[in-house]
Amino acid sequence: MGEHKTSYREIEHFTDIEAWKIDREISGKLYRIIKMLHDEKKYWLGSHKSKAVVLFLISLLLSLNLTRCERVQRAREKGKVVIGTYLQPAPLDPLMTRGTISAALVDLLYNSPVRLSERFEPVPELAESWEIRGDGVRWILHLRRGVLFHDGEEFGAEDVVFTYKTLKRLRGDEFENLKEIRKIDRYTVEITLKQADVVSLLYWLRTPIVSRRSYPGAEGIKAVGTGPFKLKEWMADDRIVFESNGDYFEGEPEVQQIVVRIYEGYEALLSAFLQGQVDVPYLIDAADVRLVEDNPKFQVSRVPNFHYYAVLFNLRDPLFKGKKMRRALCYAVDREELLRTALMGRGTLVYSPFSSPIWRDTSEAQGYDPGTAERLLKELGWRRDAADGLFKRGGKPLGFELVYYSGNPLLKKIATSLWLQFQRFGIKVELASMEARDLLERRLRPLNYQLALFYLNAGSDPDFASRFLASAQIGDYNFSGYTNQAVDSLFAIGRRTFDMEKRKEIYRQIDMILRDERPMFPLVSGMGFVGASSRVKDLWPLRNEALLKSARYWKVKPGG
Template structure:
């Protein structure tokens, strides 16, 4: 049985999500039967190039509001990304790309960030976009509890101020070189709410944005959007004969239940789905759709309790790292569905230096390290005297029983480690018990997972979290469960957050990663891949990545079948 998420997504400009990191469980669900691909015809139509027009069919559950700052509905958040825009978006490498802002300036102490905005943007009601709209949006996010989804990533902002019509500044509590990457929240219009309340239902159900699509109407079973013919970015790079967006209408069909989404996609009522999980291979072999996979945000890792008398020995952790064959684990359990990674940073990230050292499987070296550290074999078991006691090299791996994949990983790890002389006992517990054990330090080795944030911040796992957290942190928020403490790593973390030069940060990050790999407080396993599935009606440059799932949707086009 496998964990699978099937989620509708309709993103054109990808807003950032909260920066907090969360431990993830992955409950098992019923194994679904493979889709019978024989019943589908190819429905292939000759693509003669870009055409203007057509209607894209998307999906949502019943909306609570269409205000992107207020909604708790994931599907509505995605719809709003078609209507509203942010100051920046993240590219595939996690670098910031200006959208509503042109550029930014940073004070010498790193505490003041000034943003210069575009002066050619208009709201859908033809009112100019200005810095007052950004300040108004920040007021809603930071001075109320109405928008916790975005508030959690902006906790390092002390205050902010309007400078002039197209300029504003924010002032930070502590230096943060990733500040601009956190400016991905949607901007809403100040003028639209003059004389009314931000909670005004009538206004919130008829949104006005700056994005490539305008709201047209909402009734019980659909939301209609139309192309914004006055969009500031309609000419793009000028390489095509038509102005963007190419698709003229978007119909968002409203369903009562989330479970209706797969049936809607299968019956061609909607044109695309986002699959967060590992079951996208169920759609492979279908001739009537396009499938694109890419690394997701869910990272799996092995945590060591460094306060444990045996695991407090660097040599033991290094020997374990040298005994593990990650690619064999992936090939046996998740062939083609995961990307190996040493640390919780996306391998595509600009800051991730793939030239830095990584543990390769070497069981002979692992045995030598243990021998040099004083571990001696007696009757098939390795022993060493630690803290006055003769201790066997017998360790427990704790894993939550609901997660079949982690249980399979544990079984393979036990076999791989036994070849080096490290004996393993697998302990399966409920997820709540697993959390309780790692949070209290009552474990030896644990297989865990977390969802990484849009910025390459690893302080949460290898030190104390550098950035201020949300006032109401999740009980499953990730922190340094290994109890790891390295002065030089801590120094590098602070230096990276204070350094605004990209190349200098990348070098420091690589040096820090080498220190971490030497100490081995954790062993990174992999990132799960996610996927997007599309109807063959959709053409154009379809290149999704985790920070912008519908990358460049404004330059997609529809061919009728």
């Protein structure tokens, strides 16, 4: 028999293993053994006996190298994170997309001139620094150098100017105060406002910057940003693939690939997550957290929530016109009981309309104190009836109506808990639920109610609370009819104040006034949750940021 050289292909065919799927090093070891046997003419490749021997050798090598195969597989998995969603993404237009899964995905692709720190203070991102001139109407942005868009072009002043001019064209009302924006040089931009307003400007400066050459608009499947990830693939109704940006100015993310899988519905997403097919579901319901919170294969993170539940007093109603009655009712409510009974402990107590502690009065919060509540009511002439335990004045029991939106199940739970607490304390309450439109147009805006339970947005900036408290907002969002010239003036000064320490002092003064006058009574904030595989580390290092904005910090535990 002539000399015959055995190849990898021949071994694959001989063993009937399609494409082998074995590490090449293992194949090499197997090849050398078979060749040795062939050369020594101990076994011939065509015989049944030799087939059995070779198959035995394959099994042996596979078992000996199982650990190494696992390492290889883990290496392949390293750096890949699968995000699951049942929401159909819209085009990734960073200037128009809001409040959807697409808005979250934009965070993977784009950066803004500034972002907020964990203390909600502006810190540099694409802008290295900024100057404030002309009593706050002129801002000079000094841009970071060497930042590249995903197409390899360098980011610069022309891109910033293009972005804000496009924003003014697309969303004119929001940018009414923008008088002019111009390029000074390649890395410097001047923004001129019609009037000084730090709040709107800081909001604008957190808008993603797009490339003047590659802005996709509605064709968001071709998005080109400066962010930590690039858009690699978009398969409608199936998946979107992002890959890490090796040129990212803060360093390439450790996660090499993010795959967004699109599921038919929430139940399908939850099932895939529980089976380990999804690392980060976007998002799971709070009620389903119990399925994973005690399982070491998963982790649960609390979602920061700017929204909170509050009782609104109608200050035009004679019963609540004086602050002593409002303060008495606040002292009569046990927030911690609300948290336990209505939110099942999944939330936080709220004492201020301001979202961050840096804006709040630092004195001790006013909590549950039924003794003080009863004393204040006695000062108003209300006495507890020994027969039925109700507070009465002139033989008439103290009572009022509490209205709330019927479409929110949690509002109903909180309203019921408030009803029980007031009844127990000795105050009669009637609950009335209404549809949202009727509640707003027939009750809240015309101030045709006594007490209302409502869901308010604190926002990331303290000025957001002026929507509910400024005199100019009566008839719109100031549902209490609250007027206080000092508070109006302080809000106006706060909008024009650019020094952070001075701004803090201004809003602390407002908070102190509100604690005394009680036009509204903040109660609790519901807590959202993010569940994830435990293999994803550093899931949320900056808790004030959106979840996917933090993806640049994620690390992956291979094989976890």
